[in-house]
Amino acid sequence: MKNFPEQFLWGGAISANQSEGAFHEDGKGLSTADLLCKETYGKDEMKLELDPDYYYPCHTAIDFYHTYKEDIQLFSEMGFKCFRLSIPWSRIFPNGDDEQPNEKALRHYDDLFDECHKYGIEPLVTLSHCEMPVALLKKYGGWKNRDMIDIFVRYAKTVFTRYRNKVKYWITFNEINFIFMKGFLYQNGGVILREGDNIKQLQYQVAHNQFVANAKCVKLCHEIIPGSYISAMMEAAIAYQPTCNPADVFKTLSSNQEYTYAYLDVLLKGEYPYYWLNRIEKENLKIDMRPEDLQIIKEGTGDYIPFSYYMSRMPVELDKVDLSDSSGSTIFENPYLETSEWGWSIDPIGLRIVLNDFYTRYGKPLFIVENGLGANDILTEDYKVHDDYRISYLRKHIEQLRLAIDDGVNVLGYTTWGCIDLVSQSTGEMSKRYGYIYVDLNNDGTGTGNRYRKDSFYWYKKVIETNGNDLE
Template sequence: MKKFKDGFLWGGACAANQCEGAWDKDGKGLSIIDVLSIEEHNRDHVTLELREGVNYPSHKGNQFYERYKEDIALLAEMGVTCFRLSISWSRIFPNGDDEQPNELGLQFYENVFKECRKYGIEPLVTLSHCEMPLNLTKKYKGWANRKCIDFFVRYAVTCFERYKDLVKYWITFNEINFIFNTGYLYQNGGVNLEDGDNKKELIYQVAHNQLLANARCVIESQRIIPGSYCNASLSATICYPRTCDPLDYYESIVDMNEYQYGFLDVMCDGEYNYQWLNTIEKEQLHIETEPEDFVILRKGIGNYIPFSYYFSGISRDRSNSSRGDRTKNNDNPYLTKNDWGFIIDPDGLRNTCEVFYSRYRKPLFIVENGMAKQEELIDGTVHDDYRIEYLRNHIRSLHEAVDDGCDVMGYTTWAPIDLISQGGGIMSKRYGFIYVDLNDDGSGTGKRYKKDSFYWYKKVIETNGEEL
């Protein structure tokens, strides 16, 4: 088989709102996740105020803000060559529409990136990972308002200019297509859904505004950091036909056009696909655009495809008019599920690479892939053979895609260190190679412990994926 290329980037991925904590330190403003209580996760209408006696998971995270040097040293010990992490927008521009950035926030991330560089670790940096300044939601209704485009581009340019000598790999928006799923019009789009809102119209408006912002950021990244990589990331959920019925095959095409290609066609080719345009026309969705938007979209084409992969899906039951939440539409009789109800489909990673690379011919980067489990620390470690088996099978599948000729740049697991989950705001949904002694209520020492998978992944990296 062909080997993973020299310089292939191996690592792990995390997000600011899930790991940093320090929600009110050093001039940081409130983000939409700072007011998302553990009870309100997976909702598109939430209480936008802090309340006494309520658990807000982002306020503590896994203490990365205070312990980043320790955590990066552990990653270096594991041998990672890439660390994906995100910047909290409200650390840089506390209200989102500020004229000047917060220097303490800029300095924090400069310190983090320099710490990575000290160990030869490439930072892969996301500008917006399921968070934005709360003020933009309250004042402008988040990404439903075109004004957020200019605010975001100003934030991105500030980061590009400040970190141009430290960061080469950029992601604008994490899993930009996840707004189709329940709870993520708020988390990804900053839209607090109200009675009377046309949710589908808002989804398409948010998508357009973010795709336009992404294109402008791609243009700016190439101007400021020649040779850099920049694009939004996608939640890759390849859709198989429910049966061999031609109508079920048709439904799988419709799903892929809406949830995958509807975004990738714009990000990689600069054009909306026919199905999106037809949906907007037939359902009479009013989407605010300007003629110049489409010129910018054609100019600001991303130069790689970063995507997360956890599970595959199947086409909807045609007796149900709703396409539903992609995280739940996956009852495949040929595959098993994990403890959280997600399909385990290693071959789906190879299938996804084949489809994306054959369609767009751009290098691929798997920026999230992992397995969650409730775990117990025993004698200072966790024996997580199940995680090793899961990752082994997915890396093997990725290797097959490389052997088929797909150009793959790197692979970062979610997440190298236990953190609070995006879906439920809990610590007990653990993904890491490193166990963090914190509980769902925030209690615990915060001490880090290496799991068995830590040593396994170290060997994978040392051998560039040859020993699994």
């Protein structure tokens, strides 16, 4: 069997809004993530003002904004080759369209990237990870407005130029296809639903505007940072057909076309597939799609396929799925698979399927930028966390990753999600933990914030030391 490539990028991943905290420090503007609380996760109807009676997890998160040096040192102890993180748009441009960027914020990420390079860790940076400045939502209505395209590109140009000698790997939009999930029209698109809105039309318009913005950013990044890798990121939950009934086969094909392949076709081939355009026409969706947009998309295709993989799914109507309350959801009900505490299917072989499927279709390098198990970890009296269940989950997925590499798939790296415990994007909980490092904080923000190495910390350290050869 083939070994992992010598320069394989092992590491971990977090996002700013789930980890940084410091939501109003050093000139940062209010972001859409700052408005999420227990009552609003998973919803597309939002109030745009903070309520003093509510607790907002992202306001403090795990305080990574202040603890990044200590945390990156822990990542270095594990041997990370790569660290995926995001820059919050509202730190660089507090209102999104300010005349000048926030220099204090730019210096912060200069220092953070320098800290990574100090330990030989390659940063992988996401520009938009489930957040945007609230001021842009109020002024433009979010990504349903095509004015957002050039505003976003200006933000991207600012950070590309600033960090051109520090960051080689970029992601424009996190899980760009999540726009079809309930609650993510707001989180991914910065769009608030109003009574009478045509939801499908809004979803397609947001997707199109982000496609154009992505393509412009790809072209710009190549000009500013020769040799860079950049693309939007996918959530890669392939739908399985429930039976061999031809009706089920076609339903599954249609589900994968709309949720997965249409996005990849635009991002990597630079063109809309016939079925996407046909659906817009058949459903009489009024999408502001201009001829020049199609040329821009054609000229700005991604270099690689960054994607998250947590589970496979069944072909259900995705816009009715609420990931903040997955109990009873038919999206994960596969009788051949176990599920996590939060009802997500556990399907290691599905990762090999996705890797082969994407590489067969598009022939571009792949990068698993999220994979992990959310679990309710217990900190013992002697400050240990015995998370054998997480080790088992990751071991099985890495085994399938290695098999995919043996199949001939070109995989650049593997950064597991939530390498340090953070706030859950789907539920706002701290108790849904993914990390190798336990952060002593509760769902209400109480706790010491102290960091403790879990058993999986030492296991992953060994995996990296042996370049994936020792998974025991």
